[in-house]
Amino acid sequence: MTDLEELRKAIVKFTQERDWDQFHNGKDLALALSIEASELNEAFLWKDANDVNVDKVKEELADIFNYAILIADKYDLDVKQIVLEKLAKNAQKYPVDKAYGSAKKYNEL
Numbered sequence: 001m002t003d004l005e006e007l008r009k010a011i012v013k014f015t016q017e018r019d020w021d022q023f024h025n026g027k028d029l030a031l032a033l034s035i036e037a038s039e040l041n042e043a044f045l046w047k048d049a050n051d052v053n054v055d056k057v058k059e060e061l062a063d064i065f066n067y068a069i070l071i072a073d074k075y076d077l078d079v080k081q082i083v084l085e086k087l088a089k090n091a092q093k094y095p096v097d098k099a100y101g102s103a104k105k106y107n108e109l
Contacts, residue, residue: 007069008072011066011069011070015070024070029067029070029071030067036063039060040060043057
């Protein structure tokens with residue numbers, strides 16, 4: 001079993017033990033993920049990036065990963081596969097020779 005599959009099973013087990021699946025439709029999971037991402041942003045708000053509370057970042061990132069994995073599980077998506085597919089797409093949009101060291105969007109390269 002891969003680490004990612006182990007995480008998925010642990011997260012799903014946690015939610016099933018609490019009968020939370022009834023609340024975990026795609027829309028609400030996506031909203032929860034967005035809210036957790038906002039809480040991550042809040043950890044950085046009005047601070048220098050180096051002054052962030054790393055424990056707060058860890059907590060919010062864990063929540064984000066939990067919801068992202070639950071969304072993938074809900075739609076029977078293979079996280080590794082979809083991430084690698086997206087990296088391949090981005091590699092075409094952002095070829096190294098044009099994108100290296102640049103923050104420009106692909107249509108500006």
